[in-house]
Amino acid sequence: MIVLAALAAPAVQAAAAQPASPVATAARSSVAAEVRAQAGGRLRDFYAPRGYWPLWIEKDRVGPQADALLALIEGSEADGLRPRDYDPRGLGRLIEEANAGSDPKALARAEVALSRTFADLVTDMRRPSRTVRIRYLDPEVEPKTPEPSEILRSAALAPSLAEYIATVGWMDPLYMRLRHARAVYREDWGSLPAVAVPGNVRLRPGMKGDLVPVLRHRLGLSDGVAYDKALAARVKAFQTAHGLKADGIAGAQTLAALNRGPSWYERKIALNQERARLLPGPWVKHVVVDAASARLWYYDGGALDGTMKVVVGTKETQTPMMAGMVRYATLNPYWNIPPDLVQNKVAPRILGGASLTRLNYEALSDWSANPQPLAQSQVDWNAVAAGQQEVRIRQLPGGSNAMGKVKFMFPNDLGIYLHDTPQRELFARSARQFSNGCVRLEDAQRLGQWFFGKTLKPDSDAPEQHVPLPQPVPVYLTYLTVVPVGDGVQFLPDVYDRDGMDG
Known part of the structure; x- marks a missing residue:
């Protein structure tokens, strides 16, 4: 499940490891007994397997991780949330009472309240906005509301719970950089007179x-x-x-x-935060393609593994917002030419005297898996050029093939995928919206090495050699017209007119 992995940190020793002191152990056991009495509902699913051992209590006091949580709550406006919904004052009082006399009941009350509030906050931060639409191609990438036990279990596995909370370790790094950039923008430009x-x-x-x-x-x-x-x-x-x-x-x-005005830009940042909120946490191995900046990032093991330029769809043939699972690579691929290009580009060339053979194209009877080849003379090219008839044309593998040497497939009915390209000159441009919707890769070989852990090589010259990915990898096609740059933020042109913001 993607949500579980998005929250999960490395499987290291739990932060709640038992203390060495017998006295401290006995005292903490008293708190555990009180937690058992007070933790009900779904919280019990987290505490029961760990013997109700506390998560937030250290040396008979509420630990610094609680301060990190309170600070996160106070700053949650940056996440489009309302701090008062998480009652930071009430939590603060419970912490003060717990730390006043080390009473097991008071400590347990603070413990349970902190866990419940933390689970609620993480759930709300992960919840997708209804204002952003994205198409999910596979159930594995569809957002699912995590159970409180899952949220707390992932937090308990972090090497430092305080750091995990302070860095918001369950959110995608792009989201967190936009969140930080929002604060920086407000400080640098947001307070200026409008x-x-x-x-x-x-x-x-x-x-x-x-x-x-x-x-x-x-x-x-x-x-x-x-x-x-x-x-x-x-x-x-x-x-x-x-x-x-x-x-x-x-x-x-x-x-x-x-x-x-500053408020317009803050709304723009907030909209792009909502788009980034749909991305998984860093502990999910995944790929992000941003059509607005025409860049790709790939993550694994809680960190950014690499980035590269891409070429994406034009304004007329936009790369959609969608998420799916890359399941296999195709070596020596064909390029099935879109029908509109066959009508507007291929048919006029044939009518002008070109031949399918010299163009390295072939005509096929239909779009099935086993079509029959058609001779050039069997096609009414005038009808094709006029849009009265459709014929399937594909480009054969080779050095000039538009797909290059490899394409990475996440099955969808729009024919969108990641692929190599021989048109290297396009990557030198700052605006790279030139494709028919697919994503052309600056370095397909490097991405293939990352996907498979080895260099991809075809077994022969045979076309369409499919290589299954042992573990499918999520890919997210998004659209970020605000991107983090250095310690700040940069606003990009809304090339697809998706932001819906006047001005």
């Missing part, structure tokens, strides 16, 4: 005039009438953070971005 700067001008270094003081005020600088070096540097910083050309000139695009 005053409008007339957008029908072009302000540049060295200028003076009535609008320069307005621009200085908008960017939080001291009063003045000169477009000096400080203002130029501030404009460049704003442009860099907002995905604009950092030339220090306040032109139409920069002024439009400024006039959206």
